[in-house]
Amino acid sequence: AAGLAAAPATAQPAGDPAILELPEHTRGLGQPVAADGYGKPSRFETNVQRRQSPGLTQTRQASVSFAPLQSLFGIVTPSGLHFERHHQGWWDIDPSKHRLMINGLVKAPKVFTIDEIMRLPSVSRFRFIECGANTGMEWGNVAVPTVQYTHGMLSCSEFTGVPLITLLEMAGVDLKKGRFVLAEGADGSSMTRTIPMSLIRSGEVLVAYGQNGEMLRPENGYPLRLVVPGIQGVSWVKYLRRLEVGDQPYATKDEAIHYLDLMPDGTHRQYSGIQECKSVITTPSGGQMLLDQGYYSITGLAWSGRGKVKQVDVSVDGGRNWKAARLQGPVLDKCLTRFQLDWAWDGKPALLQSRAVDETGYVQPNYRQLRAVRGSRSIYHNNAIQTWLVEASGEVKNVQVS
Amino acid sequence: AAGLAAAPATAQPAGDPAILELPEHTRGLGQPVAADGYGKPSRFETNVQRRQSPGLTQTRQASVSFAPLQSLFGIVTPSGLHFERHHQGWWDIDPSKHRLMINGLVKAPKVFTIDEIMRLPSVSRFRFIECGANTGMEWGNVAVPTVQYTHGMLSCSEFTGVPLITLLEMAGVDLKKGRFVLAEGADGSSMTRTIPMSLIRSGEVLVAYGQNGEMLRPENGYPLRLVVPGIQGVSWVKYLRRLEVGDQPYATKDEAIHYLDLMPDGTHRQYSGIQECKSVITTPSGGQMLLDQGYYSITGLAWSGRGKVKQVDVSVDGGRNWKAARLQGPVLDKCLTRFQLDWAWDGKPALLQSRAVDETGYVQPNYRQLRAVRGSRSIYHNNAIQTWLVEASGEVKNVQVS
Amino acid sequence: QDNRFPGIGRNATPAEVAAWDIDVRPDFKGLPPGAGSVARGQEVWEAKCASCHGVFGESNQVFNPLIGGTSPDDARTGRVQRLVEPGYPGRTTMMKLATVSTLWDYINRAMPWNAPKSLSVEEVYAVTGYMLHLAQVVDDKFVLSDRNIADVQKRMPNRNGMTTKHALWPGQELGGTARPDVRAARCMSDCPVEAKVASFLPDHARDAHGNLAEQNRPVGPQRGVVTQRPVAA
Amino acid sequence: QDNRFPGIGRNATPAEVAAWDIDVRPDFKGLPPGAGSVARGQEVWEAKCASCHGVFGESNQVFNPLIGGTSPDDARTGRVQRLVEPGYPGRTTMMKLATVSTLWDYINRAMPWNAPKSLSVEEVYAVTGYMLHLAQVVDDKFVLSDRNIADVQKRMPNRNGMTTKHALWPGQELGGTARPDVRAARCMSDCPVEAKVASFLPDHARDAHGNLAEQNRPVGPQRGVVTQRPVAA
Ligand code: HEC
Ligand code: HEC
């Protein structure tokens, strides 16, 4: 059942030339330190890129690029591969000229410079961010071939910033009347989203400037973005310029025209922010070819917008029988969790699935269970169990099962 | 006590032009998605680079570049800024031609391809790596101006790889006689180091290919390096090609000529691997200028090669009085831990210090305590408490106190 | 205000707040006074919008169609009938929109796409009115203004089409439900599934996303599938 | 071998092991048979080593001096006297080295620096012998070989200079100590320190590491200090 032949490591009588003939790098002098003051991946890693899905959007400035989940390890997404979602293009803003304003139901509206925000006490937290439309192309049927396109509007970083509640308190927020906060960006779309005060009061909503140890990348909102753990990415407003405290939600374009979940009865669910518990196998996954029969470590990612992942189960027979997978620690709140299961592939077709359970007891549904309640036209919040078919040839395909 | 003037955010009568005059990015269309398939930092971040210390080494291929700790957040080091230490230059090796050999006290010597190693069950762990010579220039007196040079041979990543014990077991390791493992690299130096079997048996020593979600960077050993948690960086052999199980240590060049700790009586401590508990304040730190009096969040990093950090204390009076700092979670084993302490600077000179305690109860020493035992000629394993002097001008300087 | 962080942040001036506080809420808080006719709106539309959205808002060149799919009957009931029909292809902006404030706010902040915030208040009123006219919500003599916009709201085709009765908002602020709507069980063996492949990509679409071999690392437990071959092959 | 992972990995051939298993241990396990004279070593040294390390191994152009600081008396005691003197500047390779195997192994694997693994076994013996001669460990007629290297080991100037009695090796394999050598206490107030500045960088060295303003982010709670100004200023 071997598909593409792997570089053979089989010994010729004497042995493998890659061993017997010492390579150049074993016999020479390499490159100096600080050849790159800021380094980059190996030249053999150029296939690992974020990509657009052809035909998905009509413009490239109101569009998305997907993270290559099929090639990532652990839980941290390299910032250069973080998925992108822009509504009116991205900018590289001069931080010395950027300001943050707080207004609305506060004693005194305030203005902060980036210098000032970076002087305040900060916290750093590992969090996942998932677009509400992630896996949205697959609500009705299989539409795209690989996990990059099915689940790649997902990334995970260590974010650093100031709890928004600190800034609101500095402005003298009215926490009695002020039950909603409007977050607004400084880009052309001036993206606006209504943020629940309950989350803000918990301290977990951050006005962030740091991502994986350095400043946010321009594509991800440099110099300031909101971090709203567990909530869909569109609420993580980039190029953040203003926060307004109010007593009503704002019904902004992306909460009154998009990011609405269409139900079978024709109503739209509005203000549906939470990314419910979900998981996906990333290795092996669609568009890949297993090189051989034998042992494989099935691995993937699980997450929940409601807290920690408690369990992940894996099935190799399309959901009939399941085994508990190993969870990779540390298992963190509203953060990706990697799971693994040992598997010996016997060369017969197999249907691989993963199913996550979070600490609230919520169990990730299969398509039948999900569609029974929500139909198949929602676009948003598709957290169904993903199936990969391993064919006898070793080729892995994206499928949906009955 | 203002030094350099910050960009003034003070309002003109009507207000700040950065607010009143809408910037170009608020009035235009930005750049498209996937403009960079692999993104890079903002153009305003070019000061954040790894750097050499002038005059420290005679060549750039047997040298070191230091991570800019003064500019980093959280605990993850961006891979592009990971410190470098090469002995014979770095290479970007073709992984399809790289092999790993296991030999010595095993039933059968083995060869693995990278394909095969990546097929085995992996683990991902956040770990710090510190060069044994980090802070080595400061044993006798102050030698360098900033935390990049005093402590920048330190980085922290999420490493992914196969526990070495798995590979040794596959070769039929003799765990009775085999108490040492020689790790050997494929570069010109073919770096060799003796690794304790006790650590390997614990499962924490990894044959790693992943770093922060992607493959190792070429400067850090692509496609394979050893991860030896808690042990000095030189043991984390890069471009790993071979592991030999033996019954004696190997006294390799970097454990018989270097990475020896010279004691006051003229003896050298050999096989001194553990990086003991240590900490350093990164903000504010040497070579910086505070812009104003008032509130600052003193923050820095703590770590221990023996396990978790338990406490960090901060002094602003040169070590006479201390306050317990907040530890940023998750606090992980043999991993960086960030700490913070609120501080109101009154414009008077201050001597900032941090002191870490690990879970074994070991307390980071000051220079007097350290030198009383080890003298000042060791080069390696300087984990003394670092002092930064904040002058009345706001300028911060590297000093040592009596 | 609290005083834990003296010297950090300052009060905003009224002019500063005015420059940035542009949002318009469903209750029209934030809406500046002003007016604009459908006729004026048509001029604005044809000069500044139609190139992207089509003369009748029907184009999906750069985005989903804005207009279409609503009926005068919807304006009466406040529910867009076509949203119930699973067979109807696509959803226009006007089919979904429940709150006219959203339209005003969004055009004001973000359109034209390549020159956001370039419209005058009158132009925003006018072009919003024109779009409402294209959607048969107002007639061609209408002059939309801050004083009659609340009446227009009462005729929005999908004004009764939204619900917050779900568990996807984290707090209690919107009267949602606490219990998730989809409830699966953690069945471990002999689970009631057919496990038959019901949907897959047709073979001719294998290369619709390019050559997958080039989208996977050339080393590791597997390779990417070669979905494109040189013409010669 | 265990069989948990069938099909992963294969046995190495003897030729493969031979190609890579080049390490030489202190007990000379791994040392290939062979020999080389001091005279031959001098030729090798002057042709392939002296350009970087100096004719007498004294250069620190590219690295610390290799030779120097040892005495015939050290070769007798096995302790390099100068290591005890805090005033002696620098430490040469030969002053530190306790195990002659290390020298052979390292030259064989890594030197010449720009052409590692290019020396023949004879050349490695010869040049190792020549270095030992420069360090007065062997005389100029000496022919270093696998058969007499153990005797040379007994004359290494610092052969008794190493200790593993410390707590910095994680296991018990080397008979070290479990308790760390440096023991500080967690004093919280009125701690017994003078807290006077005892060491700092002289002003003229402020710019020895370049302009620190350019080594800090131009935004944040502080700036980098300007240590260099344009000539005009
Ligand atoms: C250069 C092209 C272009 C021009 C000109 C333009 N638009 Fe748009 N418009 C877009 C794009 C692209 C979007 C989608 C933006 C997004 O994804 O957030 C959009 C979105 C909209 C929407 C929201 C539709 C929805 O369903 O989200 C409205 C309403 C709108 N435009 C109205 C206008 C008006 C009114 C004008 C003129 C005053 C205008 N547009 C001019 C390209 C354009
Ligand atoms: C092109 C320059 C160059 C040449 C030629 C060269 N070396 Fe070296 N040598 C170096 C450098 C640089 C180092 C330090 C390497 C490191 O940092 O790991 C070194 C290290 C050494 C060391 C270890 C010293 C120590 O204290 O770690 C020995 C021994 C040595 N060389 C011997 C030789 C011999 C013998 C030859 C010739 C056969 C030779 N070298 C040729 C540059 C050179």
Ligand SMILES: [Ca+2]
């Ligand atoms: Ca101030």
Ligand SMILES: [Ca+2]
């Ligand atoms: Ca407002």
Ligand SMILES: [Ca+2]
């Ligand atoms: Ca095709």
Ligand SMILES: [Ca+2]
């Ligand atoms: Ca095989």
Ligand SMILES: [Ca+2]
């Ligand atoms: Ca050997």
Ligand SMILES: [Ca+2]
């Ligand atoms: Ca100078």
Ligand SMILES: [Co+2]
């Ligand atoms: Co989105």
Ligand SMILES: [Co+2]
């Ligand atoms: Co080192």
